[in-house]
Amino acid sequence: MIKKRISFRFKLILSMIVAIAVPILLIGYLTITQVEQALLEEKEKKLYAFARHLDRMLVGTFDQYLPTGKNLTNEEKIRILNQQLQPLTDNIAYDNPGLGIGYYSKELDAILTYGPSSELKDKIGLAISENHPGRDVLTTGQPMVMTGNQVRGDIMNAMIPIKRENEIIGYIWANELTSDVNQQIFAMMKKIFYILLIGLSIGMIIAWQISRKLGGAIDIIIASIGKMDHDLSYRLPSIDGVLNKIPHEVNKLIDKLVETKEQVRRTDRLRAVGELAAGMAHEIRNPLASIKAFTQIVEEQMERNDDNREYMEIIIKEIERINELTEQLLLFGKPTAYxxxxxxxxQLIRETLPLIEHELRKKESQLISDLEEIEMIADRALLQQVIINLLLNAVQSMDRQGMLAIHSTVMHDSIEFSVYNSGSTIAEEKKEKIFDPFYSNKKNGMGLGLTVTQNIVQLYDGRITCQNEKNGVTFLVRFPKQKRTH
Structure with a gap:
């Protein structure tokens, strides 16, 4: 009997762990695959955006940057063009560490600029090889992203043609080292792995606790049924919890079978118990949602003063925690303007402010708004999500009796709004990471709010930056007046 009890409990624990582990591992695998693909696609969009931005900064053709009336050699032209255009590429490169960006002239067949020049000035004047993908861009006039060994080394390289009056005069590239990209993917996978490990650990703890509780009750049922094999007058004792219906129903069945022949009664009893056991096994193998429902049923049937109610509440809370974890991983999408x-x-900011008024009152904090009328064409839900994320981030980061200030204004070539909160500043080494997926300084944060915010802002060719102030932090969102067509 002891061996059977141990064997049954082991199978029960194993089946519950499998019921929890398989969905979590499957979701984890799919999430890692999707997030990795999304990250690579986001990298491509980011590199294309830098290249297009550099194209817009080039006024006219390369010839317009050269002095007229002089018979210049190719080397002199390259030197002059480099002096004129290198500041443009350096400004972008220095603002985005790890980025390589520059101009290539089709006529001169040479690299004109390569930022950051402090690292890549030795590439100036070089011609790309005949099998370099840039040749295809110059020939076809089509943008291209290639990964592999190129001028800078192993890179992910986005290239766009420079077209002036329907003529291709060169191309622009923006790239990142594949080692940097792979490092970011590895860091992301590492965080997802830790989340899955936590989810699996919690699931196993829950499975162990539930199976231990159920296993004891089932052992009593099994032992009692064993006694009925030899004594049909014996009745199953009552059991606390949701399984108390099993002894009741079995005892009712025995009472009815007593009126029939011994063999029929014994056969029917075993069949009924088998059906109950099969149904119970099926319920135990249900996914996490079924385990939560099952736990809630147990809690509802307990007396209010039952010491185990607190234990059941903890189990439900931990199950909900797993649900929250699985739901965030599935939500890194890419924003889509519908x-x-x-x-x-x-006006949209004013409509959103009431959502944080309660938290501001709780913290006895002050709200200051200075909103100039600004307009743009965008998806209302996406833009409001940006505002909500920044406001919530500010409220959660400020101390009691702090200050939150929001400001909007129209600049010469852009519109912008900023959110300031008093409190601690952000360490310089962390400022570069706050927009990374799954990076958070908050105790219960998933690190997706600012990532989603940045994705939406970039969808409209905008830019979001974080700046430490004397007594707080400001997040600034800037959109160009003329947005691209989506």
Whole structure:
């Protein structure tokens, strides 16, 4: 009997662990695959955006940067063009560490600029090889992303043609070292792995606790049924919890079978018990949602003063925690604009402010708003999500009796709004990471709010930056007046 009890409990624990582990591992695998693909796609979009930005900064053709009336050699032209254009590429490169960016001239067949020049100035004047993908861009006039060994080394390289009056005069590239990209992917996978490990650990603890509780009750049922084999007058004792219906129903069945022949009664009893056991085994193998429902049923049937109610509440809380973890991993999408319309951004901010008023009152904090009328064409839900994320981040980061200030204004070539919160500043080494997926300084944060915010802002060719102030932090969002067509 002891061996049977141990064997049954082991199978029960194993089946519950499998029921929890398989969905979590499957979701984890799919999530890692999707997030990795999304990260690579996001890298491509980011590199294309840098290249297009550099194209917009080039006024006219390369010839317009050369002095007229002089018979210059190719080397002199390259030197002059480099002096004129290198500051443009360096500004972008230095603002984005790890980025390589520059101009290539088709006529001169040479690299004109390569930022950051402090690291890559030795590439100036070089011609790309005949099998370099840049040759295809110059020939076809089509943008291209290639990964492999190129001028800078092993890189992910986005290239776009420079077209002036339907003529291709060169191309622009923006790249990152594949080692940097792979490092970011590895860091992301490492965080997801830790989340899955935590989820599996919690699931196993829950499975162990539930199976231990159920196993004891089932052992009593099994032992009692064993006694009935020899004594049909014996009845199953009552059991606390949701399984108390099993002894009741079995005892009712025995009472009815007593009126029939011994063999029929014994056969029917075993069949009924087998059906109950099969149904119970099926319920035990249900996914995490079924385990939560099953635990809630146990809690509802307990007396209010039952000491185990607190234990059941802890189990439910931990199950909900697993649900929250699995739901965030599935939510790194990419934002999609479904309905774009002309929006008054300042009015949208005013409509969103009431959502944080309760938290501000709890912290006895002050709200200051200085909103100039600004308009843009965007998806209302996406833009409001940006505002909500920044406001919530500010409220959660400020101390009691602090200050939150929001400001909007129209600049010469852009519109912008900023959110300031008083409190601690962000360490310089962490500022570069706050927009990375799954990076958070908050105790219960998943590190997705600022990532999603940045993705939405970049969808409209915007830029979000973080700046430490004397007594707090400011997040600034800037959109160009003329947005691209989506």
């Amino acid at each position: 309905k774009e319309e002309k929006l008054c951004v300042d």
